[in-house]
Amino acid sequence: MKQTILRVDLTEKKYWLEPVPQELSMLFIAGRGLGAYYAFKEIPKGIDPLSPENSLMFFPGLLAATPAPGFSKWTVVTKSPLTGTYARSICGGRLGPAMAFLGLNGLVIKGSFQVPGYLFIHREAVEFLEARELWGESTFRTQELLKQRHSPKVSIATIGIAGEKQVLFSSIIHEKRAAARLGVGAVMGSKNLKAIVIDPKEGKPPKLYNKERFSILTKEHALSIKEHPRRIRLQELGTTFMTKQMHELGIFPVKNFQEGFLPGIEDISAEAFSKLKVKDYGCYGCTTRCGNVFKVREGPHSGVESEGPEYETIFAFGGEINNTDPGLIIYSDYLCDYFGIDTISMGVVVGFVMELFQRGIITADELDGLEAHWGKAQVVEALIDKVVKREGIGDLLAKGTRRASIEIGRGAEHYAMHVKGLELPGYEPRAAKAHGLGYAVSNIGGSHMYGYARQEISGLREPREIDRLADEGKGDIVAWNQIKKAVEETGILCNFADTNITQKLISDLYYEATGIPEFSDLDHLWDAGRRIVILERLFNLREGFTRKDDRLPERFSKEPLPNAGPSTGSYYKNYEVLLDEYYEAMGLDEEGRPKQEIIVNLKLGDLI
Amino acid sequence: MKIVVKLTDKFIFGNIFKEDWIELEIAKPTLREAIDSLIKYTNNKALSLFGLHRIFDSYLFILNGLKVLDKTEYEVPIFKDGDTLTIAPLISGG
Numbered sequence: 001m002k003q004t005i006l007r008v009d010l011t012e013k014k015y016w017l018e019p020v021p022q023e024l025s026m027l028f029i030a031g032r033g034l035g036a037y038y039a040f041k042e043i044p045k046g047i048d049p050l051s052p053e054n055s056l057m058f059f060p061g062l063l064a065a066t067p068a069p070g071f072s073k074w075t076v077v078t079k080s081p082l083t084g085t086y087a088r089s090i091c092g093g094r095l096g097p098a099m100a101f102l103g104l105n106g107l108v109i110k111g112s113f114q115v116p117g118y119l120f121i122h123r124e125a126v127e128f129l130e131a132r133e134l135w136g137e138s139t140f141r142t143q144e145l146l147k148q149r150h151s152p153k154v155s156i157a158t159i160g161i162a163g164e165k166q167v168l169f170s171s172i173i174h175e176k177r178a179a180a181r182l183g184v185g186a187v188m189g190s191k192n193l194k195a196i197v198i199d200p201k202e203g204k205p206p207k208l209y210n211k212e213r214f215s216i217l218t219k220e221h222a223l224s225i226k227e228h229p230r231r232i233r234l235q236e237l238g239t240t241f242m243t244k245q246m247h248e249l250g251i252f253p254v255k256n257f258q259e260g261f262l263p264g265i266e267d268i269s270a271e272a273f274s275k276l277k278v279k280d281y282g283c284y285g286c287t288t289r290c291g292n293v294f295k296v297r298e299g300p301h302s303g304v305e306s307e308g309p310e311y312e313t314i315f316a317f318g319g320e321i322n323n324t325d326p327g328l329i330i331y332s333d334y335l336c337d338y339f340g341i342d343t344i345s346m347g348v349v350v351g352f353v354m355e356l357f358q359r360g361i362i363t364a365d366e367l368d369g370l371e372a373h374w375g376k377a378q379v380v381e382a383l384i385d386k387v388v389k390r391e392g393i394g395d396l397l398a399k400g401t402r403r404a405s406i407e408i409g410r411g412a413e414h415y416a417m418h419v420k421g422l423e424l425p426g427y428e429p430r431a432a433k434a435h436g437l438g439y440a441v442s443n444i445g446g447s448h449m450y451g452y453a454r455q456e457i458s459g460l461r462e463p464r465e466i467d468r469l470a471d472e473g474k475g476d477i478v479a480w481n482q483i484k485k486a487v488e489e490t491g492i493l494c495n496f497a498d499t500n501i502t503q504k505l506i507s508d509l510y511y512e513a514t515g516i517p518e519f520s521d522l523d524h525l526w527d528a529g530r531r532i533v534i535l536e537r538l539f540n541l542r543e544g545f546t547r548k549d550d551r552l553p554e555r556f557s558k559e560p561l562p563n564a565g566p567s568t569g570s571y572y573k574n575y576e577v578l579l580d581e582y583y584e585a586m587g588l589d590e591e592g593r594p595k596q597e598i599i600v601n602l603k604l605g606d607l608i
Numbered sequence: 609m610k611i612v613v614k615l616t617d618k619f620i621f622g623n624i625f626k627e628d629w630i631e632l633e634i635a636k637p638t639l640r641e642a643i644d645s646l647i648k649y650t651n652n653k654a655l656s657l658f659g660l661h662r663i664f665d666s667y668l669f670i671l672n673g674l675k676v677l678d679k680t681e682y683e684v685p686i687f688k689d690g691d692t693l694t695i696a697p698l699i700s701g702g
Binding site: 228229230233234239241242244245247248249250269270271274452454457458459460461465467468469565566567 | 620
């Protein structure tokens with residue numbers, strides 16, 4: 001297997017190709033695996049994430065641009081300005097396959113443009129082009145203008161105004177999809193890099209080791225999910241179905257994680273969104289097509305259309321801020337994509353402000369005159385606008401809840417719902433304790449996608465059954481989920497297109513794609529997954545993160561969850577036990593450092 | 609024995625419930641019996657169209673809001689009088 005990295009120096013306006021050593025491909029495979037390796041090797045300890053020394057890297061997965069369905073995701077890897085940790089943010093669409101068509105398994109960008117510019121990458125060269133006229137444009141308009149200039153078939157990753165202003169939770173937008181989390185857009189903005197344009201013209205899909213066998217595997221899989229109810233439902237209405245399910249179980253966070261009951265939840269249910277659907281959307285080669293475009297039909301936001309919102313955005317601009325107007329959710333989703341900010345972080349920032357206002361910790365005077373009552377649409381719209389432009393209170397809130405709460409003081413930290421600075425997604429930790437532990441020990445902060453606990457959400461009994469409210473027996477499950485996810489993200493497999501995709505099928509596909517015998521060994525893949533997670537942890541340890549950072553907001557250990565159906569009264573009674581369980585399962589010592597035998601067994605000794 | 613059946617999104621069965629819950633009489637305390645009774649009650653074929661495997665591919669069956677039932681528990685006595693069975697479409701994701 002020959003893999004190639006494209007290196008770009010924005011300061012010097014130079015680029016060159018570099019082969020990935022075969023040993024690295026064996027150890028880290030591709031996608032997020034290579035991302036973890038290059039992040040650890042190339043991002044110096046202690047650098048400012050918004051300085052030219054930071055690397056901004058893009059990786060497609062091993063199976064990008066192959067006929068394997070659901071493997072078209074790509075990842076951005078960098079040091080996060082929001083958390084100071086390792087960052088990986090995943091996105092769908094066509095950019096990853098476009099890179100693969102050009103034979104690129106990674107793009108490593110260093111330095112910074114003197115004036116706003118963009119990269120045009122095609123089969124012949126990398127062009128360093130000026131973007132003065134694009135600076136200040138929305139993510140949607142930027143893509144429109146660049147497609148007019150180059151070709152309708154190019155793939156574009158761009159930042160919006162929020163990235164330009166270095167909002168610490170700004171995203172990178174591709175089509176209408178987002179590499180949303182951890183402020184990857186701010187890193188791009190700090191480099192004066194408005195966009196990356198990739199033209200796959202005259203490129204070729206990756207050569208497969210056994211095309212015939214690969215084709216049989218993908219066709220069998222496609223047939224097995226064609227009539228599968230999960231796939232059909234995802235195509236029909238995406239993850240909107242989860243809202244009422246999570247609410248029923250007391251897992252849907254309400255009012256900045258204060259409780260678990262939202263009156264009028266029906267108004268933002270799948271049934272309500274089904275009346276607003278316009279069309280669906282799919283990423284490159286995907287047979288699931290889970291993207292849904294919804295249009296507001298009435299009220300003040302009538303006529304607004306957005307791809308999504310998915311469950312997370314329904315949480316962020318629904319339960320989190322005590323809102324049941326789907327129009328406001330769709331409009332907020334649209335604004336976040338238009339300006340290029342993460343919907344989860346933005347929604348949680350709004351919820352944080354509303355709780356501070358409720359408790360009298362912050363006043364309207366400090367909020368530029370905004371009376372931040374729960375669910376008030378004008379407040380939501382104003383705060384989004386102020387944050388992306390960094391005007392007034394928006395300049396403080398653009399730093400995220402952790403930094404904002406410290407600067408505000410007066411006990412505000414207690415109401416900042418984040419882990420390591422990354423705002424929490426839409427699963428109440430007290431009602432799904434493995435999920436919560438997963439947030440706490442994730443190497444990117446409070447993310448549900450670093451090791452989604454399906455055991456708690458959909459009753460998965462692999463590796464075993466768990467009780468979501470129990471105060472022990474979670475650590476091994478969290479470790480298992482993280483490793484499994486890391487394996488999948490070498491591909492890079494989508495969380496929604498994974499119906500009937502087993503580890504065995506992944507292994508078979510990897511082998512038939514590359515001919516590397518080790519890839520047909522499930523233990524080899526599992527070791528690679530663990531290696532990736534451990535190396536990401538080593539990155540954070542080098543930055544000074546320790547056991548004290550692997551924890552949830554204190555609310556979840558001190559306040560029993562009120563008004564949350566069957567989860568009412570639950571809280572973390574002995575969090576340290578769970579943390580010890582995780583450390584043991586992942587091969588870490590009591591301070592969260594990898595034990596020496598793990599370093600040796602995973603062949604990481606020479607790297608660190 | 610009576611149990612309460614709740615649907616998280618009633619429209620997935622074509623709005624067969626007027627409310628989002630019903631009280632259901634079952635002769636045996638098993639999930640199989642509950643589903644059979646639900647089909648009879650609603651005279652709706654949505655559930656019966658699937659075989660056992662497909663039912664669990666399609667829906668989550670949650671006992672008293674806490675325990676997601678597995679296909680191995682399909683014919684095992686699980687219900688007590690007054691229990692709640694929540695039926696949700698299987699999605700899971702982010």
